[in-house]
Amino acid sequence: MHAYSQADLTRLFRLPPRLVGALARARYITPSAVGGKTLYTFQDLLILRTASALKAAKISTPQITAALGNIRATLPPGAVLTTLALAASGKDLLVREGAKAWEATTRQYSLPLSETKGATVTALVPPPSPSPAYLEAETHYARGHALEDADVDAARAAYADALKVDGDHLDARINLGRLLHLAGELREAEKLYRAAKHSSAVLSFNLAILLEDLKREAEAIKTYREALAQDPTLYDAHYNLSLLHERAKQPREALRHLLAYRRHTRKN
Numbered sequence: 001m002h003a004y005s006q007a008d009l010t011r012l013f014r015l016p017p018r019l020v021g022a023l024a025r026a027r028y029i030t031p032s033a034v035g036g037k038t039l040y041t042f043q044d045l046l047i048l049r050t051a052s053a054l055k056a057a058k059i060s061t062p063q064i065t066a067a068l069g070n071i072r073a074t075l076p077p078g079a080v081l082t083t084l085a086l087a088a089s090g091k092d093l094l095v096r097e098g099a100k101a102w103e104a105t106t107r108q109y110s111l112p113l114s115e116t117k118g119a120t121v122t123a124l125v126p127p128p129s130p131s132p133a134y135l136e137a138e139t140h141y142a143r144g145h146a147l148e149d150a151d152v153d154a155a156r157a158a159y160a161d162a163l164k165v166d167g168d169h170l171d172a173r174i175n176l177g178r179l180l181h182l183a184g185e186l187r188e189a190e191k192l193y194r195a196a197k198h199s200s201a202v203l204s205f206n207l208a209i210l211l212e213d214l215k216r217e218a219e220a221i222k223t224y225r226e227a228l229a230q231d232p233t234l235y236d237a238h239y240n241l242s243l244l245h246e247r248a249k250q251p252r253e254a255l256r257h258l259l260a261y262r263r264h265t266r267k268n
Helices: 008-012 017-025 040-058 062-075 134-147 152-165 170-182 187-192 201-213 217-230 235-247 253-265
Strands: 032-034 036-042 085-089 094-099 100-103 120-123
Touching: 008 036, 008 100, 017 062, 017 187, 036 040, 120 152, 134 170, 152 170, 170 187, 170 201, 170 253, 187 201, 201 217, 201 235, 235 253
Parallel strands: none
Antiparallel strands: 032 036, 085 094, 085 120, 094 100
């Protein structure tokens, strides 16, 4: 089974370390230490994905951990949190049980989720079984990820193998593009990023950095904005935009993005 690193968590969810630590201490996730690195399982990622959605819905860390504790206490022996569906409703969490929903904090039944205004539902169920091509590509991707620190050329070859099998493997495309960028192969990296059938905030962010290095700053600004449209919590994009707007003699925009970045750093 593929293990996920702290860097993967940051890239996927950008959760505050305090929340990740609280979930680990409460044993909602079970990270392991291997070779000096902290690694997470796919089941951990499902929990963290839900925590990320709840955090985005402005549910506090104590509320998230307390609510998950109440939910876990109601489960039959052997059941896991990833078999449930949660919703953020106001300042509470709702748990779905068929057509009914109950509040995770008070354990009182509430209106059905379909009637709850403003609720953000995150289903905690594993995705459909992946295709054989995706599994093979994932194996190449995991090999590339493991090789990056020891043999960059071999890592690049592994990511390329993943894309040969499954051209939609976005993580392999992002990592290979980053390695090409670091090697100074900027045009090849740009071609690789732009060939993606589906985008992501991370891909757009990496492409924007690449465009900066190519001195195409107007395109970089547009691409950072695309990254933020896909993930408004990608605050590093605000910082980079503030510098680009400052160089472009656009002080208002520079200040707006700098303030957005500082609001985040003060919270963390």
